[in-house]
Amino acid sequence: MAALFGCLLGLLVSHRVTGPARPEDTPAPLLSPSGFIDGLTSWLDGGERVFYDWRIRQLGEVSERSDRVVLVSIDDDTLAEAQQGPRAEIAAYPWPRQVMGGMVHRLVEEGASVVMLDFTYPELSPRACVTPTRSGRGALSQDDDALRALLDQDPGHSVLAFRWGAEGTRTLPPTGRLWPYRVRLGSYPNITEARTRAQSVLALQRPAFLIPAGKALEVWAGVADEGEGRGLGEQMGTAAASIQERRAADDAFRVAPADLFLALASVQVQGLDPEKLLEVRQLQHPVTPLLSQASGYGATTLPADPDGVVRGVPHLVAYSPRGGERYVLPSLPLAAAMRLAGTQKLRYADGRLFIGDTYSVPMDAAGYSLLRWEAASATRGARGPLARSIRAWNVLLNLFDSQEARPVRFDHDLEGRAVILTNTSSYAPERRVTPIGPGIANGAVLGQALANILASNGITRAPPKVDMLATMGLAFIGAFLALSFSWLLRSVGGAFLFVCVAVAAGAGYVGAAGYVFVHEQVWIAVAGPLWSGGLAFLVTTLYAFRTEQDVREFVHSALGRYVSPDVARLVARDVSLMKPERRQMTVYLCDIEGFTRLSQALPPEQLVPLLNTFLTEMTAVVRATAGQVDKYIGDSVMAFWGAPVRTDRHAHLACEAALKLHAALAQKQPLWEKQFGHRLSVRAGIDTGDLLVGDMGSELKSNYTVMGDAVGMAGRLEAANKQYGTQVLVGHATAQLASDAYVFREVDRVLLADRPQPVRVHELLGRRGEFSPEKQAGIALYEKALTAYYGRDFIVAQELFRRCGVEHGDPVARVYVERCQRLIQTPPPEDWDGVIRWGRRSTDAR
Known part of the structure; x- marks a missing residue:
């Protein structure tokens, strides 16, 4: 759910508009899907602008005002x-x-x-x-x-x-009055001189025409009659000027004041698509007498964001006077920078606009630059x-x-x-209203x-995919924190800490985004990721709380169904039995071998009945041997013997339960294979030690359970079966207590990280008196090989272990064959005692 939520918000955050809205961006109806998305995006952008303004002010605190x-x-x-x-x-x-x-x-x-x-x-x-x-x-033009x-x-x-x-609508060049005649005011070899001459005509409020004549350009002016034409020619310094009737085709060569302005003000930008620029529809440019190549021209228009705040400058805009050719026009600061750099060369690459080889500024493909307020x-x-x-x-x-x-x-x-x-x-x-006030x-x-x-600096907006990944990442973090710390909700103080964890995570992200903004001038989204993380945290908290309630109800229900009748009777008589006490007990822990693979292969409607059948058999065996099922952990079962009913034979009973369970599974295998298409194999670990037993938990949930080192050791023994190829591994204390009735063999000597002394690990083979001669011979051969192994006679031990594996199919012996081979190739030090460290390779001897 957190992944889906983060993806959705991430897409909204990545779908953004950096600068002010364009006029053609007509909002969709709010009740439509696109209108809802636009509204949500606008709402997220509004929150993002708040965090942006805060970061701008933080950057201003460490900036120095420019004196340039x-x-x-x-x-x-x-x-x-x-x-x-x-x-x-x-x-x-x-x-x-x-x-x-x-x-x-x-x-x-x-x-x-x-x-x-x-x-x-x-x-x-x-x-x-x-x-x-x-x-x-006229006096009006002299100024x-x-x-x-x-x-x-x-x-x-x-x-x-x-x-x-x-x-609004696009402004077209004015047509003005009709001018039936035209007067020729000169011929010029290049467009610059011709435009200068045309500018003087336009200053007199008359139409000008640039008509090609071979390789030259002739400048003509519109007049009302021939007499006005001769007078204009004399005024413009052209004696005996040629006067002709104006033709309809002349309109194609007419030069408007806007044409002169665009020729002087427009720029060429390498690497920029003019189609992506904001297209302007109206221009207010300097009057014709003020147009000259000696000056630059730049826009002073500063559009505000939807909230009325000016956060940046559109350095480049596009203008198409007649809907045809697009002219790219610069801002006033950009035009000034071009004058200072002494260049008309602009280049756009990698999100920056380069002014010659002197200056550059961050700018998006739409020509918009965010301001770095100093x-x-x-x-x-x-x-x-x-x-x-x-x-x-x-x-x-x-x-x-x-x-x-x-x-x-x-x-x-x-x-x-x-x-x-x-x-x-x-x-x-x-x-203007700005982020700084x-x-x-x-x-x-x-x-x-x-x-x-x-200064060649500014604010760079992070790529959309960075904002999207930040939004998705914070959603995952919010969900992870909610799941990891949901246990704090069990108390009022814990709930306060729980909320503090969420607030600290959000504050950490805001601080990191602020650091990147201040030190790298990179704008990373904050509002979207915060909403994503906060809502994911809230939703996951509700989900975790509901799940915990469901699990609690299930556990209470399961405890009521499977609790031993002996426990029920004893507790009914004496509630103090549920109080914690420490006593020697035996713990048994088992799980189904390959259950993960099995759960993937079977559909839920088959997997659940199969698991329920196994747990029922396991529970029946435990209760039949006077044990207590402590808990079910997926496909794992934890049970213990020796409480609440005291007994000195807890180790015997645990070993008996292990053997009976394997016998029951062997009897059920044909039925399960026919009904579910799979056979079950169980691995178990048993250990004995001083354990804390009693009714333990919180006000909301408590269990009659055990705690102690033997519980952890049983889990390690169960997991170690996979390494040795065994079914039931037991601790040394269990083997000593039950050795009068059951047969064990030593499997290994191991050193645990949390125990100072090595521990001997044994395998439960069966009940005494129930072994065939062949089985007894295999046990004797194994003991002989193990003696040779610890006596450092690795060649003899390897041969004996090899015989055990070949003649008796002993999986433990195969482990020792490989171990002997490594020790033969690399003899151990003189103080070698055969003890290995669990958690590393078996040859990692102490």
């Missing part, structure tokens, strides 16, 4: 200072984009290796430019041109933001998990100082560091993602 990424924050204090300051252009927010470009340029001058702008500019600037950049263009011009002063040092949406909790202020943040007002003051040729006021120590310029004021978008700015999350890339 610095946050420049437009906070409320900055806006207040700007509003009260003398510069009117920044008194109202949002500021002109030229000011933002000046801040970027200033940060690069102060040593920033790359500056990320956490601002999307999907529309033309609504503000006038502070300082006009050129004439002939964007100014920003672009400032960014172009530091090529490769800026990354602009765009946003995407994964829900703080246990978010500090008050804008920096979040980062080591430093700078007020944008300080950067502005440095910018104004440099523009006015004054010494700058602040040393920001930005040399070689990446900077993210973000808004953390009251005007900022909604702040709520209220973290979007830019701080992106900064942490870049810090992970620059």
Whole structure:
């Protein structure tokens, strides 16, 4: 049951979604099988996220905040200072984009290796430019041109933001008004120059066309009439421009702003299947005047998990504007890392995204990376998990100082560091809830993602099969603990310890998973395995408790049926007989030879009647010899003589019972073979010693039973029959007490681990006076061979033992033939006494 339960939960745990849910993942109805599985999986994922957040905070406790990424924050204090300051252009927010470009340029001058702008500019600037950049263009585009011009002063040092949406319908390029004419604005030898020219057309809110002309590309712009075409040609610096009527076929060569953006922002990733990436349906990219190869472009969208917590960043997404070619777009941190590495080469292998040969970060095949938060909790202020943040007002003051040729006021120590310029004021978008706390700015999350890339670290999710094996393993452990410690449930204190065992096992697993997470940054499932282990523990506990009740009822029932009438009468007269006392007694233990094989061969409806018949015969023999059946252990029977009715002939009675049982079995063999198709062979062990006897047990269960060394020795003797090929082995004390009526022969001298002195083992051969001359001759020959053996005359002993085996079919003699052969080949030391250690090979002499 534990195996089945663990497998089912393991499959659910392995069927997981690492990142946020996709829009196309429509939930099934809850009452359907798939809906139930989805609901259970979602419930397990919710619990797993709780343990994940706890481990993230533990990792943050031992991590050091990164100083490689610095946050420049437009906070409320900055806006207040700007509003009260003398510069009117920044008194109202949002500021002109030229000011933002000046801040970027200033940060690069102060040593920033790359500056990320956490601002999307999907529309033309609504503000006038502070300082006009050129004439002939509308004021609405001059502010964007100014920003672009400032960014172009530091090529490769800026990354602009765009946003995407994964829900809703796909955004198509706008068709706009009809343009019946087109004007030719130039021919260019390569696509880069042609796109640059087309970008200037698009900035004027006109359609652009890239039409092949041999090996060159011609750039055309749509116009309303020929006069507008000539005016546009002059404005764009093309005199006597060719003007033609627009054809329907031109639409195939039309270039939309999104096309230019995709050409600049998309990346190629070796080893990654774009079909597995999250497909976005809507884009908000920078307005056309801001597009340039001098800047990188990355997404700032941070989707949250179903519980509203941001735990990672989708570094790569796919976009197909017309449902055709897929473009792979990077996140803002990834685009910044590509700029820092000076490469456009991305490679995905073994669960990691490699940025050139410089950086790498763990990422799944869907483009999603879990963040390694380098703080246990978010500090008050804008920096979040980062080591430093700078007020944008300080950067502005440095910018104004440099523009006015004054010494700058602040040393920001930005040399070689990446900077993210973000808004953390009251005007900022909604702040993010993260594993380390709520209220973290979007830019701080992106900064942490870049810090992970620059350090080439992150969180790696363990393979699904590891989580599945952990779930199944904990189910087995839970079941094993419940079975192993169910005996503790017999008392209130024991029940408390029983629960503590389960809690300790669960805590141990959580601790191990936490250790792997903190030291190896590997996320192994916790919630699923804990539920699997806990429920398996509970179910197995209920099963064990019920089984113990059934066994107790069966034992009480069996004791009532098979208890000796003598015991019943004596106990009725004197209950004190059930009290424990120590006396010399003889213990008998037997089992059916080859019962495991027999139980596999017979169906239950035949095996149970056969076993019941054997136990009935055994019980009858024991009661007939004044013995007591102590217990049945599967196919084994344990009996004793000498209590509660005292007798000095307990050893005789045990030997008599052994012989009678073999006689009864021999008589029943033809019937059993006919009825069940099998014959039974029994092996037995008998030993005598001082035993504790009486009514022993708990309040819930007690038996009239015996305890002592002789019980264990009887079990060892019974098991040793298989080694010697004998039927009944007895201890030395039993052989001495019953030697006047029964014939024994010495089989071996053994040393037990729990006894300081060697013990002689004997075989019960039969009653005195019942041996044929041939049998007596075989016994005499064996005794002669044994004497030669202990006299170290191994050659003579081997020959005599060989004769015993050949002439009398003696299995014990065959054992000694092999033993003599080894001793002849390797003579023993001078102090050899023939004693062997049980549990090792028979030649392992002391």
